[in-house]
Amino acid sequence: MSYERRVGEWPDLPGRRTFxxxxxxxxxxxxxxxxALMSWRVHEAAGLRIEPSTATVAMGSVVRLSLRIGRLAVKAPCRVVEKIEDADRVGFAYGTLLGHPESGEELFLLERTERGVTFTVAASSRPSSILARVGGPVTxxxxxxxxxxxxxxxxxLPHQ
Structure with a gap:
């Protein structure tokens, strides 16, 4: 069975957490x-260390994210699998790569609405490492x- 999804929507699969x-x-x-979003500055402002393969988001770009939690650094490599650019929406989704504690996709989307610009973060993932599996609620x-x-x-981020 084929599944055509809208941006940021995933099928409800067993073992996956979607939000x-x-x-x-x-x-x-x-x-x-x-x-700001498409140049990775949002990720930096969120406190992540980023090592992108391209200065701006592009299909196939790889980004290695790191998050420090105390003395532990969690590494999370990802590849851009979707890029959204139209008159009222801009964003991208990346899929996790080997070495990421989760397996799945995450979406970052800006949308112009009558109330202003809305920023959406959505994801569908499951633990892929032993640490993430045993971490359960902490993860x-x-x-x-x-x-x-x-x-x-x-x-x-400064207004531009």
């Missing part, structure tokens, strides 16, 4: 916000913490 969170970012300029908590940081990242 979608969004917020107004307090900016009306989609172009400026898109510049889920870290994922929610990082998502909250992404959603607040525009608060830390």
């Amino acid at each position: 979608r969170r969004a917020r107004l970012i307090g900016r009306d300029d989609l172009t400026a916000a898109a510049g 889920h908590g870290v994922q929610q913490l990082v998502t909250s940081r992404y959603l607040r990242a525009f608060d830390r």
Whole structure:
């Protein structure tokens, strides 16, 4: 059976955790916000160390993300699998690569709405490492913490 999905929607598969969170970012300029998102600055503002293969998001780009939790650094390599660019929406999705604690995809999407620019983060994943599996609620908590940081990242970036 084929499954055609809309951006940021995944089938409900056993063992996968799927979520979608969004917020107004307090900016009306989609172009400026898109510049920050598509140049990885949102990820940096969320407190992640980034090592991208391209300066701006492109199909097939690889980014190695690192998150420090105390003395531990969690590494999370990803590849861009979808890029969205139209008049009212800009964003991308990446899929996890070998070495990422989770297996799945994550979406970052800016949308112009009548209320302003909305930033959405959505993901569908399952633990792929032993540490992530035994971490259970802690792993889920870290994922929610990082998502909250992404959603607040525009608060830390200068308006352009």
